[in-house]
Amino acid sequence: MKPVEDLDLRPEHRSRPVPLWRRAIAFILKTLIPLAILAVAAKIAWSLYLTAPVADREARPRVPRLVEVVEVVPATQGPQIEAWGEVVAARTLVVSPEVRGTIVALNDRLTPGGLVLAGEELIRLDDREQRLAVVQAEAEIRQIGARIAIENGQQARAKRDLERLPGKLTEDQRQLVLRAPQMAQLQAELAAAEAARERALMALSYMVIRAPFDALVIEEQVAEGTMLSAGSAPATLIAADRFHVVVAVPVSALDWINPKSGQILRLTQPGIWPEGSFREGTVERLTAGLSATGRMAELVVAIDDPLARKPENRGKPRLLLGSFLRAVGEGRVVESAVALDRAYLRDHDTVWVMTPENRLEVRPVTIAWRGAEQVLISAGLAAGDRVITTPLAVVAPGMEVRLAEGAGG
Secondary structure, eight states, X not given: OOOGGGSOOOGGGSOOOOOHHHHHHHHHHHHXXXXXXXXXXXXXXXXXXXXXXXXXXXXXXXXXXXXOEEEOOBOOSOOEEEEEEEEEESOEEEEOOSSOEEEEEEOTTOSTTOEEOTTOEEEEEOOHHHHHHHHHHHHHHHHHHHHHHHHHHHHHHHHHHHHHOXXXXXXXXXXXXXXXXXXHHHHHHHHHHHHHHHHHHHHHHTTEEEOSSSEEEEEEOOOTTOEEOTTOOOEEEEESSEEEEEEEEOGGGXXXXXTTTTOEEEEEXXXXXXXXXXXXXXXEEEEEEEOTTTOOEEEEEEEESTTOOSGGGTTSOOOOTTOEEEEEEEOOOOTTOEEEEGGGOBTTTEEEEEOTTSXXXXXXXXXXXXXXXXXXXXXXXXXTOEEEOSOOSSOOTTOBEEEOTTOOO
């Protein structure tokens, strides 16, 4: 900006006023021409709007949902009851000598895991003292027998003397003359000697400990030369002819299994036994109380020949104590019930049924048995009903459904 003193304020350089007609023309050009252009454009746009093609809206047909179904059939079997149980010994024997003695011989199979047969010798103790006791008792018996023979002679002579005595004696006097008390004393001594011999023979039999049944050795803590006392526990055996499986089942399952019926259960050990291998056990009884863990009822299942020693069980898996087995058994049959895969059971115990009119019906059902893979329905479904198995994101009662090409129903 120039200083004030530099401005040229001479009259000849001052701006001249614009004529009025020029200002009128400029106003017209600036105002009317744009308005005219806008009017023409609006007319053209309106004409295009009026002559533009109009698309007719048509109702889109609603296609029924494609579904798959299974046809309900009556349940011909009871529910499959599944449970797990631990293998335990059916009978346990703690080997305990009844007399004191030193071990002089041990069975080679008397070691943990060894199998011993019924009547087989397990432990032999030093029996010399018992044998001497038997000899001594027999000698005592012979000695008393000789004294009785002598006494018999004395009684025969007393009898002859009694016949020569004058007068009549009382019965007590006759017994004294005939030496009856002396003979009674000898008979008592003989009975005591014979009892001593029996006691010595019994003690001699205790010097050999034998297996009362076929057994597996669980524990053994002795060696030759060990001094055993009466009541000690040198070994522990379990019966090899039968094991028990204590199966824990929900208390509600007792309504389906009768422990007194001798029901057969199929036992497997998934992941351990070969595929398809199983053993069969018989339900023997129900224990008196509930299990400490889980508050479950416990069934005692017996398995014969657990070591698979018999010809008919050759090739079958052997049972190991402490292992857990899966037990599967069939419960009682429910009249007029139908079986359904548990995956087809919907919320709040309902199922989706395809009606004869090909519409979806949400139908409540009554569950008689709820298993891991299958349920038994006692009311709400009948044989021939079609249950929808296809999962649907949106379900509305009465919605139309259709079957896949070639599907039954």
